[in-house]
Amino acid sequence: IGPLVQAVVPVKDDGKVVGLVSAGITTAKVGGTANQQLPLLLMAAAVGLALATGGTALVSRRLLRQTHGLGPHEMTRMYEHHDAVLHAVREGVLIVGGEGRLLLANDEAHRLLDLPADAEGRHVLDLSLPADTAGLLASGRVATDEVHRVKDRLLAVNQRPTDIQGGPPGSVATLRDSTELRALSGRAEAARERLDMLYDATVGIGTSLDVTRTAEELAELSVPRFADFATVDLFDAVLSGGQPEAATTLRRTALSGIREDAPLYKVGERIPLVDSAPQARGIGSGRAVLEALLAEATGWRAQDLERSAQVIEYGIHSLIAVPLRVGDLVLGTVSFWRSDKPEPFDTEEVALAEELVTRAAVSIDNARRYTREHTMAVTLQRSLLPRRLPEQDALDIAYKYLPAQAGVGGDWFDVLPLSGARVALVVGDVVGHGLHAAATMGRLRTAVHNFSALDLPPDELLALLDELVARIDQDEAEESGNSPVTGATCLYAVYDPVSRLCTIARAGHPPPALIHPDGSVEYPDVPAGPPLGLGG
Incomplete structure (x- = not known):
């Protein structure tokens, strides 16, 4: 088969x-x-x-189509290039899947968030991130420059979903370290605030020519913008307008603080100057002295052991002592104290304190000079006014002299006995204030005394006085800084008890007031001439 x-x-x-x-x-x-x-x-x-x-x-x-016709070699090179760029950028990059697992994080993201090496593949809630940061990444919601604190960093976080245009579910987030930028912004803001304070010091300190008030303005401006407490201590001679001399004590002139119960010397108290104290060291060196930690400042504590212990116990922990000086002239010292703000004063704040006190010192010195001149002018004016009324039987005379509060002017009056039992009454006013006005007033008063001895009618006497004022102005025309005498006013009246007549002439001065026995007041119609020096 x-x-x-x-x-x-x-x-x-x-x-x-x-x-x-x-x-x-x-x-x-x-x-x-x-x-x-x-x-x-x-x-x-x-x-x-x-x-x-x-x-x-x-x-x-x-x-x-997906690889844009790139072959394996080109794709390998492109992947390596993109990976290098991803890890080279200075911003952190995170890709989070739809289920909240971290798919990718570049090197900067690992550094900024302190991520573990095996972070990729883990859920963002399991990465030991701050709760608000982890919640944002897990939610996938849109975020624009949200600030998140991660340990000692301030991160600006931006996040967008990845499935907006048919992409895979999830989100991509970028992280930017803004710690340094915010620190720079903070310093810039602090610098702006300091400039604002210096500007306010320029326009707000020295609004009056009073030493005490100017010191108060300095202390009030400093609290709470610069310090929690500020004190101004001056030599006694400065308060009276004198030239400060070496002394062992200061006078507390101004005190301003965020509270009123601080155990510092009160206004008006004397403060001993101990060589080891920062205030005395500042006066000696001419520079500000910083005691960043008062608890360790043995020199300051030696000034007053009991009070310094109370100050430290109260919570005051830092001090800047700045000498108050104009050129080589030391007027006192300014102390800035810090309690509520935990950071001690630093060197930048020392420079600000010096600038602030330097500007205030000019105003305080101007007030001191004005006080001295005002005191001298008051003394001169009082010495030129009648100390007592002359003896005469024609009139019962009473007077009251009240100088203006704004300053010492050239207002004056006089009572002059004349022949025949007559009496001359004089009232005058010199333009301006201060020493020059007081001195000019004395010259005019002396001139009226001399002219009255000529026994002239009131109008003729004022005519001579007018010529004198014109000559005085002509002689002083080349001198600078002196107010003109032209414009001074005067009223000259002569009362004759025999005829019971009162003859009055006035040069620019207001008319007299006549008070009748019934209390009514009348202003006699006295012809007015121009002020002295205008050739009236």
Whole structure:
């Protein structure tokens, strides 16, 4: 029957072969069957090949579209380039999946957030981040420059979702360290505030020519913008307008603070100057002295052991003592104290304190000079006014002299006995204030005394006085700083008890008031001439 293809299977009983089963087919029959199925097999193979070729083409086209036509080598280079850029940027970059797991973090993100090496793949809530930062990353919500504190850093966080344009669910976040920028901004803001304070010092200190009030303005301006407490201590001679001399004590002139119960010397108290104290050291060196930690300032504590202990216990912990000086002239000292603000004073604040006190010192010295001149003018004026009324029987005379509060002027009066029991009454006013006005008033008063001895009518006497004033102005025309005498006024009246007549002439001065026995007041119609010096 020809060659066979035969299969044999043994038959076993208890593990022993007891027989064989054999089946076979001739090779001729196998070949015939295969030949009958060959067209079908070839057709199936062709269809499979066509499908494989089409699928490969479709996949290839999609891959080319996704990779922009880049080959394996170019794709490898591009990946390496993008990875290098990702880790080289100075901003932290995070990619978080839709389920809140960290998919990618560049090197800067690891540094800024202090992420563990195995952070990728873990949920952001499990990375030991601050609660608000982890919550933002897990939420995927939009964020723009949100400031988050992570340990000692201030991070500006921006976040956007990745599925806006059909991308995978999740979000991408960028982190920027803004700690230094905010520190610079803080310093710039502090510098602006200091400039504002110096400007306010320029316009707000020295509004009056009073030493005490000027010192108070300095202390009030400093609290609380610069210090929690500020004190101004001056030498006694400065308060009276004198030249300060070496002394062992100061006078507390001004005190301003955020509270009123601080155990500092009160206004008016004397303060001993101990050589080791920062105030005395500042006066000696001419520079500000910083005691950053008062608890360790043995020199300051030696000034008053009991009071210094109370000050430290109260919470005052830092001090800047600045000498109050104009050129080589030391007027006193200014102390700035800090309690509520925990940071001690620093060197930048020392420079600000010196600038502030320097500006205030000019105003205090101007007030001191004015006080001295005012005191001298008052003394001169009082010495030139009548000390007592002359004896005469024609009139009962009473007087009251009240100088203006703004300053010492040239107002004056006089009572002059004349021949024939007559009496001259004089009232005058010199333009201006201060020493020059007082001195000019004395010259005019002396001139009226001399002219009255000529026994002239009031109008003729004022005419002579007018010529004198014109000559005085002409003589002093080349001198600077002196107010003109022209414009001075005068009223001259002569009462004759025999005729019971009063003759009055006035040069620019207001008319007299006549008070009748019933209390009514009348202003006599006295012709007015021009002020003295105008040729009236």
